Amino acid sequence: MxxxxxxxxxxxxxxxxxxxxxxxxxxxxxxxxxxxxxxxxxxxxxxxxxxxxxNFGKLFDDPALLTSLRNTLLWVVGTMVLPVGLGLLVAVLSHDIKGGAWYRVPFMLPYALSGAGLALVWSPILSHGGIANALLGVDTAFLQDAPVNTLAMLLVWTWQQLGVNTLLFVVGLQSIPKEPIEAARLDGASGWRLFRHITWPLMRPLTAVVVGLALVASLKTFDIVWVMTQGGPGRNSETLAVTMYKETFVASDYGYGSAVAVMLTVVTGLASYLYLKRQVAS
Incomplete structure (x- = not known):
């Protein structure tokens, strides 16, 4: 039955x-x-x-879009090197030392601020004739000239994101079994050799998550750029997300702005797919 x-x-x-x-x-x-x-x-x-x-044909004839693509690529590369790379460094240096959690607290505090709030704090500091010029003794327009303005905003982004990346990497370090580490130390491995051959491979699953999240976030960067420069002067610091917003809600060209949005979605999805495929294959 x-x-x-x-x-x-x-x-x-x-x-x-x-x-x-x-x-x-x-x-x-x-x-x-x-x-x-x-x-x-x-x-x-x-x-x-x-x-x-x-609208898609117009994309390839728009010089502002090429600038946006260049700046978005700078954000992607800069995010991989600065917030992710420095987050890993801080996590490794503060792991397994007495009071290591307290050393990480200053890096965590900026993450409590929103991107817009962070931009409001740093805009007067980096403005021409601002606090940064006075402290460094220079006369540099950090938010005026490209690509210096993008690099300056990347440093602000790093200041905010460093803490959460550090925390994620610390979680990864704490999840590593102690037996392989102790066995490697008995064999004489220490320092860079221990990290490269034992610690880093064991952290690979978490690293894939951290890098994936940072990749998507960098491709969608908007709030810091919009508040600090609004994509200017001119359009020399725009990212794809800022271009999409300006074309849609400032220029009221919803068709072209939607085309930029579709392009941004495709780029983000393709980059995520290729990254995940590479992680699975290796």
Whole structure:
């Protein structure tokens, strides 16, 4: 006699349906609408007019977009080197030492500030003739000239993100079994050799998560850039996220702004896919 399916199994799709509908409504439906708008001419007032691929063709002829791509790439590379690299360094140096948690506290405090609040604090410091110029004894426009302005904002971003990356790496270090470390030390490994051949490989799963999160965050950088420079002077410090915002909500060109949004989504998704694929393959 055939046994009836358990009640939980019979209604399993019903249990996940509310969450699936919520995700579809909040994430997928807006993206589909944005993708549609990217194929139209739309100013937010009159009905959208079909434009085909005209907005995407405009992308490749827009010099401001090339600047945005360059700056976004700088943010990606800078994030991998500074917040992630320095976070790993601080975590390793403060791990397994007496009072190490207290050494990490100063690095954690800036993370409590929002990106916009952080930008408001640092804007007068880095402005021309500001505190940074006075302390360093220079006359440099940190927020005026490219790519110096992007590098200056990267340092501010590092100041905020360093703490959380350090904390994540500390969690990874604490999860490493002690037996391989002790065995390596008995064999004479220490310092850099111990870290390179034992500690680093054992931290690889967590490192993949930290780098993946930092990669996505750097591709979507907006608040710090918008508050500190609004993508200027001119458009020389724009990122893709800032370009998308300005074209959509400042210039009221919703069609072109949506095309930039679609491009940013594709770039973020492709970068994440290639990174994850590389992690799985290796």
């Amino acid at each position: 055939r046994r009836s399916a358990p009640i939980l199994g019979r209604f399993r799709y019903g249990y996940v349906a509310p969450a699936a509908l919520l995700v579809a409504g909040l994430l997928y439906a807006p993206f589909v609408w944005t993708a549609y708008l990217s194929l139209t001419r739309y100013d937010g007032l009159a009905p959208p007019e079909w434009a085909g691929l005209a």
